[in-house]
Amino acid sequence: MTTKHFACKADEVPQDAAKIVTVSNMPIGVFKLEDGYHALLNICPHKGAALCEGPVCGTTKQTDSTEFVYDRAGEIVRCAWHGWEFDIRSGEFLVDPSVKTRRFDVSVEGSDLFVHI
Amino acid sequence: MFIVDCDCHNYWCSATVLEPYMDGLFKDMFVRGERTGPRGAFPHGHRPWFHPEGFARHDVNPIEEDDNYLIMKEKHLDKYNIDVAILTGDEPIEASTLANPYYANALCKAYNDYMIDYWLPKDDRFWGSIVVAPQDPHLAAAEIRRVGSHPRIVQVLVSHGAARPYGDPFYHPIYEACAEMGLPFAMHLGGQGGINSTPIGAGPSTFFWETHAILPQTAMTHMASLIANGVFEKWPSLKVVVIECGVAWVPSVLWRLDANYKALRKETPWLKRLPSEYFKDHFRFSTQPLEQPKNIQHLWATLEAMDGENTLMFASDYPHWDYDDVNKLHVPPAWREKIFGLNALDVYTRLPRPAAQAAE
Numbered sequence: 001m002t003t004k005h006f007a008c009k010a011d012e013v014p015q016d017a018a019k020i021v022t023v024s025n026m027p028i029g030v031f032k033l034e035d036g037y038h039a040l041l042n043i044c045p046h047k048g049a050a051l052c053e054g055p056v057c058g059t060t061k062q063t064d065s066t067e068f069v070y071d072r073a074g075e076i077v078r079c080a081w082h083g084w085e086f087d088i089r090s091g092e093f094l095v096d097p098s099v100k101t102r103r104f105d106v107s108v109e110g111s112d113l114f115v116h117i
Numbered sequence: 118m119f120i121v122d123c124d125c126h127n128y129w130c131s132a133t134v135l136e137p138y139m140d141g142l143f144k145d146m147f148v149r150g151e152r153t154g155p156r157g158a159f160p161h162g163h164r165p166w167f168h169p170e171g172f173a174r175h176d177v178n179p180i181e182e183d184d185n186y187l188i189m190k191e192k193h194l195d196k197y198n199i200d201v202a203i204l205t206g207d208e209p210i211e212a213s214t215l216a217n218p219y220y221a222n223a224l225c226k227a228y229n230d231y232m233i234d235y236w237l238p239k240d241d242r243f244w245g246s247i248v249v250a251p252q253d254p255h256l257a258a259a260e261i262r263r264v265g266s267h268p269r270i271v272q273v274l275v276s277h278g279a280a281r282p283y284g285d286p287f288y289h290p291i292y293e294a295c296a297e298m299g300l301p302f303a304m305h306l307g308g309q310g311g312i313n314s315t316p317i318g319a320g321p322s323t324f325f326w327e328t329h330a331i332l333p334q335t336a337m338t339h340m341a342s343l344i345a346n347g348v349f350e351k352w353p354s355l356k357v358v359v360i361e362c363g364v365a366w367v368p369s370v371l372w373r374l375d376a377n378y379k380a381l382r383k384e385t386p387w388l389k390r391l392p393s394e395y396f397k398d399h400f401r402f403s404t405q406p407l408e409q410p411k412n413i414q415h416l417w418a419t420l421e422a423m424d425g426e427n428t429l430m431f432a433s434d435y436p437h438w439d440y441d442d443v444n445k446l447h448v449p450p451a452w453r454e455k456i457f458g459l460n461a462l463d464v465y466t467r468l469p470r471p472a473a474q475a476a477e
Contacts, residue, residue: 046379060386062386062389063387064350065387067386068386082380083380083381084379085382095391
């Protein structure tokens with residue numbers, strides 16, 4: 001059973017970084033991607049750092065050669081401290097998807113953005 | 118117990134044994150040219166560290182060339198019931214120190230022919246390593262293809278002293294040839310001179326014993342480089358054998374590699390697994406000289422952290438000053454059969470499996 005909590009105004013969420021909010025005593029990063037808004041717990045499962053305050057970026061696609069294919073621009077957040085790469089939509093660590101940060105559903109009503117906890 | 122000695126040095130009294138296997142320009146250079154030492158010395162760029170007592174055990178004193186085998190047979194092979202001795206030469210890996218890659222290659226070719234001709238027929242327990250000069254990887258690859266199909270050759274051997282880290286794409290022709298011939302690539306401690314000018318980080322240390330203890334740092338570089346450059350993605354069957362470079366450092370380097378890869382995998386998108394996973398599938402370390410802490414449990418915990426049961430292979434380093442005796446190798450008892458022989462059988466696939474093993 002989730003509860004809807006007001007997080008911020010939708011237009012406060014930037015395109016290329018997270019809007020950091022505190023909801024229900026939890027630090028949360030809200031991201032704006034092409035397909036809408038996403039929210040992750042702002043605590044890295046690695047060492048507890050402010051995961052969502054790291055750069056929003058892309059990364060290299062796995063290849064079979066020494067080719068560097070830059071992929072998924074704007075869909076990855078690198079933890080602010082140690083640089084582990086997380087999928088913003090799923091909260092999964094790219095190297096080992098069994099390591100993930102908590103993600104939350106997001107809804108927008110008018111200009112208000114809500115996080116479902 | 119079935120015993121494979123992965124580092125058994127077939128010595129010579131004089132490098133002039135190579136003369137019959139050389140011709141033309143390089144034979145002239147070998148016979149009349151300048152060399153490091155008197156006639157009979159093997160041409161190489163020397164280390165800045167001299168062993169204060171010389172390398173060999175003082176109870177191994179060959180006078181004639183054939184004594185080298187007879188003493189080895191008596192004091193090592195027969196005494197310890199060695200079933201398989203992988204011959205690792207001695208001075209020939211120092212060809213890697215020479216600036217002239219053509220001369221270095223000619224010396225390696227002469228050694229390989231001499232070893233196949235003189236040593237391999239002497240004893241059924243002998244299996245050979247092809248020595249190559251890595252400073253010209255294309256010549257090295259050609260040499261691997263020239264003699265690599267000999268049925269008693271089991272690996273390709275270079276010195277761990279090198280002009281650049283072994284994962285560098287510069288060296289990839291060597292791995293292509295190894296994979297094609299189905300041979301492991303082995304590096305043995307050595308080659309710290311000449312063009313291999315950086316065997317020690319921060320510059321040359323002072324004393325021989327001090328230096329010998331820290332020489333594994335070069336092997337750390339090679340292990341990291343081979344993994345990071347994706348050598349095992351390009352050649353998934355390739356095994357790398359690291360000889361005489363110590364083992365207790367391995368877990369700490371793997372922990373560091375894994376940690377950094379997790380943060381910065383994007384630099385090497387060709388990798389598909391953690392560095393430590395490539396290590397377990399592709400690297401094998403020879404035991405000698407096995408570290409000797411006061412508390413053996415400290416060593417065993419470290420060996421466990423590198424999956425030593427499966428990644429270690431016994432080596433004696435006969436007849437060198439830091440020789441490890443079969444009866445004094447302190448590894449966990451449950452691992453002994455694997456470390457003394459069975460792991461080597463998985464790496465050196467040309468070795469016949471002993472009858473008891475073959476039946477299983």
